[in-house]
Amino acid sequence: MIKKMVLLMILLFSISCSSSSSSSENNVKDLSNKTMALEALEQINAYRKSLNKTTLEWDDEIYQIALEHTNYMVSKEKISHDNFEDRSQRLFKLNYTSVGENVAWNNYPDPVSTAVTGWINSSGHRANIEGDFNKTAIAVVVKDGQDYYFTQIFAKK
Numbered sequence: 001m002i003k004k005m006v007l008l009m010i011l012l013f014s015i016s017c018s019s020s021s022s023s024s025e026n027n028v029k030d031l032s033n034k035t036m037a038l039e040a041l042e043q044i045n046a047y048r049k050s051l052n053k054t055t056l057e058w059d060d061e062i063y064q065i066a067l068e069h070t071n072y073m074v075s076k077e078k079i080s081h082d083n084f085e086d087r088s089q090r091l092f093k094l095n096y097t098s099v100g101e102n103v104a105w106n107n108y109p110d111p112v113s114t115a116v117t118g119w120i121n122s123s124g125h126r127a128n129i130e131g132d133f134n135k136t137a138i139a140v141v142v143k144d145g146q147d148y149y150f151t152q153i154f155a156k157k
Helices: 002-013 037-049 060-075 082-095 112-119 123-130
Strands: 028-029 098-106 136-143 146-157
Touching: 002 037, 002 098, 037 112, 037 123, 037 136, 037 146, 060 098, 060 136, 060 146, 082 098, 082 146, 098 123, 112 123, 112 146, 123 146
Parallel strands: none
Antiparallel strands: 028 136, 098 146, 136 146
């Protein structure tokens, strides 16, 4: 069990230093119905409520930016915060005042709970979840029917 948790933590939190962009649409499906994303948001909001914090509200502007980054990670086949500053600047231009981001990858049977639990168990990711934000969106993209990539962007407006 500990071995699986260590592997999960490594997979969830490995960061790429690549800065080039390319796209690969091979065997990739955007879960545009947002079912998994909304399930993740529900879990995160339940966690925030348990701390007497306000819930986060879904934002479609943020979703588009999160989806672009998630597709980028799929094309690179690794999770990263590459170009986070660019995403932040785009949101600042839309009058958001602060921005945070969590990313994850996994291929577990319950990918949503695995990602959310991993974020909550990581101090940096948990700080975003608990942060002074009021807007969010989560993009989930599945590759080859088994690799789940997540980007959650937090913002305050």
